[in-house]
Amino acid sequence: MKGDELDQILARGLRSYADAEPRPGLEKRVINRVRETREIRSLKWLRWAISVPVFASLLIIAITFWPKRERTPEFHASSTPVAKSVSAAPVIPKAAEAAVRRPRSQRVLAPKREQFPTPVPLTEEERALLAFANGVPHAEEVMATQEKRMSEPLEIAEIHIEPLQEKGDEQR
Amino acid sequence: MAHQEAADSDARFCALVERQARFVFRVAHALLRKVHDAEDVVQETFVKVYRGGKWESVENERAFLATVAWRIAVERLAKRRREKPSEMPVWEMQSRDADPEQNAIRASWNRVVHGVMDGLPEELRQPLALSTVEDLNSREIARVMRIPEGTVRTRLMRARQLLRAKLSALMEGRYEGR
Numbered sequence: 001m002k003g004d005e006l007d008q009i010l011a012r013g014l015r016s017y018a019d020a021e022p023r024p025g026l027e028k029r030v031i032n033r034v035r036e037t038r039e040i041r042s043l044k045w046l047r048w049a050i051s052v053p054v055f056a057s058l059l060i061i062a063i064t065f066w067p068k069r070e071r072t073p074e075f076h077a078s079s080t081p082v083a084k085s086v087s088a089a090p091v092i093p094k095a096a097e098a099a100v101r102r103p104r105s106q107r108v109l110a111p112k113r114e115q116f117p118t119p120v121p122l123t124e125e126e127r128a129l130l131a132f133a134n135g136v137p138h139a140e141e142v143m144a145t146q147e148k149r150m151s152e153p154l155e156i157a158e159i160h161i162e163p164l165q166e167k168g169d170e171q172r
Numbered sequence: 173m174a175h176q177e178a179a180d181s182d183a184r185f186c187a188l189v190e191r192q193a194r195f196v197f198r199v200a201h202a203l204l205r206k207v208h209d210a211e212d213v214v215q216e217t218f219v220k221v222y223r224g225g226k227w228e229s230v231e232n233e234r235a236f237l238a239t240v241a242w243r244i245a246v247e248r249l250a251k252r253r254r255e256k257p258s259e260m261p262v263w264e265m266q267s268r269d270a271d272p273e274q275n276a277i278r279a280s281w282n283r284v285v286h287g288v289m290d291g292l293p294e295e296l297r298q299p300l301a302l303s304t305v306e307d308l309n310s311r312e313i314a315r316v317m318r319i320p321e322g323t324v325r326t327r328l329m330r331a332r333q334l335l336r337a338k339l340s341a342l343m344e345g346r347y348e349g350r
Contacts, residue, residue, distance in 0.1 A: 006336065006339060006340055006343065007336075009281045009285065009339065010285060010332075010335065010336060010339060012281065012282060012285070013281060013282050013284070013285020013286060013289070014285065014289075014300075014303075014304050015304065016282045016285075016286070017202065017285070017286055017289060017301060017304040018198045018201065018202045018301070018304040018305040018306070019198075020197075020198065020201045020207060020210070021194075022193075022194065022197045022207065022210070022211055022214070023207065023211065026193050026194070026197060026211060026214060027189050027190050027193045029211075029215065030189050030193055030214060030215050030218045031186055031189055033215045033218070033219060034185070034189075034218055034219055034222050037219050037222070037223070038222070
């Protein structure tokens with residue numbers, strides 16, 4: 001095979017390498033595809049244009065007509081004894097109580113009392129004991145004797161321990 | 173007013189598609205060697221160009237379109253090879269037959285040349301394939317492939333030498349196809 005012939009074959013082959021033809025109507029298909037894409041893009045904008053105002057108006061309606069919670073009574077620290085304030089505490093509904101509930105870190109301090117512990121009237125038993133003590137004659141003397149006895153040094157008698165005897169010693 | 177501008181722009185873009193769709197198809201086909209794939213690349217190319225919005229301000233629309241089509245085609249080729257790594261070039265499949273000389277005799281010479289070209293390494297085949305597309309010169313090929321013009325020339329020369337050697341061996345019945 002001559003070189004010239006080979007070159008001709010090569011040149012023809014190279015020229016025809018890119019000679020492929022598309023199916024008819026390629027341009028039309030391309031234009032349609034581009035228009036389709038453009039329409040989809042415009043629809044995307046339309047979708048946003050509708051959805052954003054709708055969402056915003058719904059949000060405004062929700063904020064405006066949301067059921068408002070009743071204000072719960074506030075606790076004020078007072079100088080009255082705790083027992084009183086506890087007995088006078090208003091009955092709070094559970095939902096409101098949950099709303100009022102504070103975080104654990106915030107401790108509620110009780111009002112400072114003038115005297116601690118709070119003086120409490122004597123019970124019946126205490127009053128009876130007091131009456132009995134008042135009724136005993138020479139109670140003070142008895143008490144003084146007792147105290148004196150308590151303050152005296154304690155005298156302990158000498159302890160004498162007998163040495164132990166072994167069995168063999170007894171037999172002997 | 174705005175509507176009129178949009179209509180004008182649309183008409184200009186349609187004209188661009190009419191003018192260059194076949195050229196873009198040939199660029200894609202030179203790389204992918206399949207009509208359907210090349211047509212898909214043409215559509216993707218024009219959609220991308222339209223979305224980009226720079227198509228009206230480019231100086232060399234052929235080079236611009238070829239560059240976009242080339243990138244899309246290269247991505248598609250890489251994807252195809254990932255999905256079907258065992259896919260062989262046309263010529264290599266033919267050469268597995270018992271008598272490649274008989275194959276060559278049966279097929280037209282053009283197909284033989286195309287088969288040998290498809291068997292070339294990609295770095296040599298791609299510039300050579302682009303050079304066959306409506307006589308894209310080395311400067312345009314360099315721009316499309318984003319490599320120096322000198323590299324394009326060197327690869328083109330090596331590709332032609334290799335192609336000639338293989339074809340010569342085939343014609344003399346010495347080509348073993350491996």
